[in-house]
Amino acid sequence: MLGKLLKFEFWKKWKSNKHLLLGYGLVELVLLIILRVFYQNSASTYIISTNSQKNVGVSFFLITALYCGIAAILFIYPFIEGISRYNKDLSGKQAALELMIPQPSWEKIASKLIATVCVTIICGIISTFTMVMYFFVLTNFNADIITSVFNALKKVFEYPAETIFSIINGLFGFASFYLLFFFCISISKWASHKNKIAVPISIGVFAATIAVITYLQSLADKFPIINYTFLGMNSSLSSVIVDIFVFALTFIGTSYVMERKIEY
Amino acid sequence: MEILNCKSVSKKYFTKKALSELDLTIEKGKIVGILGPNGSGKTTLLKLVAGLIRPTSGNIKVWGNDIGHKTKELIAYLPDSDFLYPWMKISDAKKVYMSFFKDFNPEKFDEMLEFMKLNKEMAVKGLSKGMQEKLALALTLSREAKLIILDEPLNGVDPVAREQILKAILKGFSYESSMIITSHLINEVESLLDQVYFLKEGKIEFSGNTEDIRSEKKMTLDELYREVFAC
Amino acid sequence: MYYYNSTLIFQEGGTFVFKFNDSSPIYMQIIQKVKADIVSGRLKGGDKMPSVREFSESFNVNPNTVQRVFQELEREGITYSQRGIGTFIAEGDQLLKLLKNTQAQKYSERYMGDMRDLGMDKEEILNYFVKVLEEFENGNS
Numbered sequence: 199m200l201g202k203l204l205k206f207e208f209w210k211k212w213k214s215n216k217h218l219l220l221g222y223g224l225v226e227l228v229l230l231i232i233l234r235v236f237y238q239n240s241a242s243t244y245i246i247s248t249n250s251q252k253n254v255g256v257s258f259f260l261i262t263a264l265y266c267g268i269a270a271i272l273f274i275y276p277f278i279e280g281i282s283r284y285n286k287d288l289s290g291k292q293a294a295l296e297l298m299i300p301q302p303s304w305e306k307i308a309s310k311l312i313a314t315v316c317v318t319i320i321c322g323i324i325s326t327f328t329m330v331m332y333f334f335v336l337t338n339f340n341a342d343i344i345t346s347v348f349n350a351l352k353k354v355f356e357y358p359a360e361t362i363f364s365i366i367n368g369l370f371g372f373a374s375f376y377l378l379f380f381f382c383i384s385i386s387k388w389a390s391h392k393n394k395i396a397v398p399i400s401i402g403v404f405a406a407t408i409a410v411i412t413y414l415q416s417l418a419d420k421f422p423i424i425n426y427t428f429l430g431m432n433s434s435l436s437s438v439i440v441d442i443f444v445f446a447l448t449f450i451g452t453s454y455v456m457e458r459k460i461e462y
Numbered sequence: 463m464e465i466l467n468c469k470s471v472s473k474k475y476f477t478k479k480a481l482s483e484l485d486l487t488i489e490k491g492k493i494v495g496i497l498g499p500n501g502s503g504k505t506t507l508l509k510l511v512a513g514l515i516r517p518t519s520g521n522i523k524v525w526g527n528d529i530g531h532k533t534k535e536l537i538a539y540l541p542d543s544d545f546l547y548p549w550m551k552i553s554d555a556k557k558v559y560m561s562f563f564k565d566f567n568p569e570k571f572d573e574m575l576e577f578m579k580l581n582k583e584m585a586v587k588g589l590s591k592g593m594q595e596k597l598a599l600a601l602t603l604s605r606e607a608k609l610i611i612l613d614e615p616l617n618g619v620d621p622v623a624r625e626q627i628l629k630a631i632l633k634g635f636s637y638e639s640s641m642i643i644t645s646h647l648i649n650e651v652e653s654l655l656d657q658v659y660f661l662k663e664g665k666i667e668f669s670g671n672t673e674d675i676r677s678e679k680k681m682t683l684d685e686l687y688r689e690v691f692a693c
Numbered sequence: 694m695y696y697y698n699s700t701l702i703f704q705e706g707g708t709f710v711f712k713f714n715d716s717s718p719i720y721m722q723i724i725q726k727v728k729a730d731i732v733s734g735r736l737k738g739g740d741k742m743p744s745v746r747e748f749s750e751s752f753n754v755n756p757n758t759v760q761r762v763f764q765e766l767e768r769e770g771i772t773y774s775q776r777g778i779g780t781f782i783a784e785g786d787q788l789l790k791l792l793k794n795t796q797a798q799k800y801s802e803r804y805m806g807d808m809r810d811l812g813m814d815k816e817e818i819l820n821y822f823v824k825v826l827e828e829f830e831n832g833n834s
Contacts, residue, residue, distance in 0.1 A: 491757070492757070493755055628753045632749050632753065637756075653753055673720060
């Protein structure tokens, strides 16, 4: 059931991306070593004191930019990978295998969603860790920096309810985001497997769906039912209802299309 | 219960009608050949039965079930040879099939691998077309499915390998299930078939029992094919 | 397919392959082959026949067809089956003699038919036959 599909999805993602991940680790490690070895002194003073007069040179910035850029790419990568993979699952060479698997479509979508969201989080954590390591290593494990990072982490555990709520909110947000794309892609594949036709249709569906969501959100603003503030952001119960409603609709829609309309 | 029952099945695309009101029934324990020129609708029919595409009208039942994910459990469909992920090893493909198909028989698969001289550690991307075809076949035939559908199983395979594939197909046969085979190599598959259907432009042009065709018409299947499709 | 004593040994790849280019029903051709093998001594009385499945796989023939072959052979008394053990070639010289006669008759009829197609008359047919027979005997000695 869902377990088997989940295992399959994770396994697919791991097998096709493990080299990328390894490459990422190596490249960032090498860059970090270069930065540390060549720019140790100038870098640490620059980072700690904001009004340093020392000249650190363009090459330092370039390498730092590269380092951060690569970390940023890793952060974004799951979004691109998740969506393009779904696209391939529906009309790539391996679509036959995907279609042959005798599980109901909603389970297939759920497993893909869960796997993609998990990978997003993992990549996000690795990316953040990469940046944190940058600061740690280049400031030579400066005590102040380390304590401030740990204080930030402690804050998370001090407010468990807010943390959990944020996490759920975040997961839901990611899932909704991906689901929207899955919805548009599956409808476009219903029309045709040819990219010439499918891509414009998916863009059209995307635009239409966004329009509907915006309209619903504006309705929610008019009738908030309950207002609340969370982490400095205003929100309302209607807004939450709209989000859940849209999620459910796109999920059911995608399942229906995959089960009954997609052809190989 | 019949293994397959197609009633008045049609499939229309924007530009053409691939199948027109087709009726077909297959009992268990039979090997059926569906023959015809390219574009006659053979592959369309097979994909309809396998549940990969949907009919425009008509009804298909497999072992009494409507087409859906329940019938996907009952049907083993042989896809085009490169349906596996290139990074997969043969042992990985075996794990996937074992995980999702309850009727997959791992011992039978190992036997088939040995018979076809394939090694579990080989990666799909390193296999030649013939070997990929053999692997796909081994995976499909190791499923003890009610209906096994082989669309051009001898495609792109050298004569020696073809002989092995025909044997493998017979190894995969069971009296409790049935097989559908399509092929252009009529001479080579003829001796495997119980029944044959000739498809022309989406309709059944002719159907019959292969041995009866020989005794009544005094022709081989190949000769009959040429006669039916001469024009 | 080789026969060895009372068990069958199959050679992989097969040195013998049914071509089935002859348009008579396949099951009949297989029966003919079995009969010819008995006559030539490749199959002896008491030899064990392969199972339907083994037979089907070695000759690449549909199992239902093979089933029919076995049924026919048993019906004609050429084979007999022992439940749980298998199917065996019938023993006894009578069978051999009968088959020999039937095959000889068949081959002769085929020769006749071919020669008649050439437009030969009775005397010419006979002459050709004697001529070939003598050539054959001279060649052997």
